[in-house]
Amino acid sequence: MSNINRSRRDFLKNSGVMVLGSTLPVSLVELAFAEPSQNFSFAYISDAHIQHIKGNRFVRNWDMGLKRAVAEANLLTPKPDFVMFGGDLAQLGSKEELDHGAEILSALSHQSHYVMGEHDYYLDLGAYWEKLFGPQFYSFDHKGVHFIVLNSIRTYDDWTYKRWPTAEQRMLEMAGLDNPNGSPFMVGDEQRKWLKADLDKVAKTTPVVVFSHSPLQKIYKGWNFWTEDAEQIQALLKPFKKVSVIYGHVHQIQYNQIGNISFNSVMATAWPWPYPASYAQAEQYLPKLTVPMNRADPFFERDATGWQFINVANGDVDLNFTLYNNTDRTVRFDKLKKQPQDKDYQVEKTRINPQRHY
Ligand SMILES: [Fe+2]
Numbered sequence: 118m119s120n121i122n123r124s125r126r127d128f129l130k131n132s133g134v135m136v137l138g139s140t141l142p143v144s145l146v147e148l149a150f151a152e153p154s155q156n157f158s159f160a161y162i163s164d165a166h167i168q169h170i171k172g173n174r175f176v177r178n179w180d181m182g183l184k185r186a187v188a189e190a191n192l193l194t195p196k197p198d199f200v201m202f203g204g205d206l207a208q209l210g211s212k213e214e215l216d217h218g219a220e221i222l223s224a225l226s227h228q229s230h231y232v233m234g235e236h237d238y239y240l241d242l243g244a245y246w247e248k249l250f251g252p253q254f255y256s257f258d259h260k261g262v263h264f265i266v267l268n269s270i271r272t273y274d275d276w277t278y279k280r281w282p283t284a285e286q287r288m289l290e291m292a293g294l295d296n297p298n299g300s301p302f303m304v305g306d307e308q309r310k311w312l313k314a315d316l317d318k319v320a321k322t323t324p325v326v327v328f329s330h331s332p333l334q335k336i337y338k339g340w341n342f343w344t345e346d347a348e349q350i351q352a353l354l355k356p357f358k359k360v361s362v363i364y365g366h367v368h369q370i371q372y373n374q375i376g377n378i379s380f381n382s383v384m385a386t387a388w389p390w391p392y393p394a395s396y397a398q399a400e401q402y403l404p405k406l407t408v409p410m411n412r413a414d415p416f417f418e419r420d421a422t423g424w425q426f427i428n429v430a431n432g433d434v435d436l437n438f439t440l441y442n443n444t445d446r447t448v449r450f451d452k453l454k455k456q457p458q459d460k461d462y463q464v465e466k467t468r469i470n471p472q473r474h475y
Pocket residue numbers: 164166204205234366367368385
């Protein structure tokens with residue numbers, strides 16, 4: 118057993134997760150280095166979609182998903198160094214939803230960082246979110262790793278500023294998954310310029326971890342599993358030895374390798390989306406590496422949500438999905454093939470047939 122595997126197993130054994138014996142929607146990330154004393158971990162919670170009904174009433178199921186993730190993150194031993202929240206805290210970006218979500222997250226006993234989701238953004242273009250959580254894009258260094266947070270869900274100015282009579286309608290149009298009135302996500306010129314200047318200060322051997330809300334790769338445009346300027350971002354990241362992009366938004370397991378960049382999605386605390394290939398008979402590019410996850414029980418409200426435990430050893434991502442009412446999945450970086458691979462299902466004949474909905 119390698120040191121990395123042993124450290125992961127010890128970590129799991131010592132964590133509150135195993136004590137509880139439950140599978141909760143929080144992602145735990147461990148960065149493992151040659152020197153074990155440099156290892157650290159962080160938790161990752163994403164896509165809570167807190168939804169206001171009326172007065173002080175909110176959709177219970179989405180509240181519960183986030184509350185359980187927060188409770189789980191607080192129980193982790195050893196304590197993670199910080200918590201990432203991956204975007205879509207709110208459903209329609211209102212102050213009520215953002216305040217309610219922020220209140221639930223305020224129970225975290227860790228430092229936390231936030232990513233902007235489209236459901237948080239398109240009502241007031243992030244103004245209230247910024248008051249609560251700070252800048253929409255930024256970077257920080259932590260124990261030898263350079264972390265970058267991008268707002269990847271912006272779009273063309275014409276769509277944002279000229280097309281809709283009210284901010285509420287703009288928000289509703291972008292909130293629909295399969296809406297032809299939507300518009301493709303992008304990082305945009307301003308942030309790409311900032312990203313280039315930020316990366317210029319980083320040594321090419323430093324491991325880089327990028328958090329975005331949408332995938333920084335093109336998967337399916339119809340549902341905005343897509344970032345319009347993905348190739349330009351990938352080009353900026355290309356000179357670095359090891360880059361990992363971790364993203365939310367897709368509410369499902371996806372992984373891919375493009376050159377030096379490993380891509381991994383995280384699960385939502387709210388609900389799962391189906392895979393584009395199983396639903397829409399339209400052109401889509403689900404990464405060849407990704408083995409879709411079948412839903413065991415669509416009638417169980419927490420099914421196909423979950424949490425991940427991730428090792429990044431010298432930049433190589435090793436990712437364990439723990440899923441409600443479903444088989445655990447491990448996606449490990451294969452050093453020989455230089456890409457992430459599912460431990461059990463990568464080989465075609467071991468796969469469970471995908472569900473089809475048409
Ligand atoms: Fe989402």
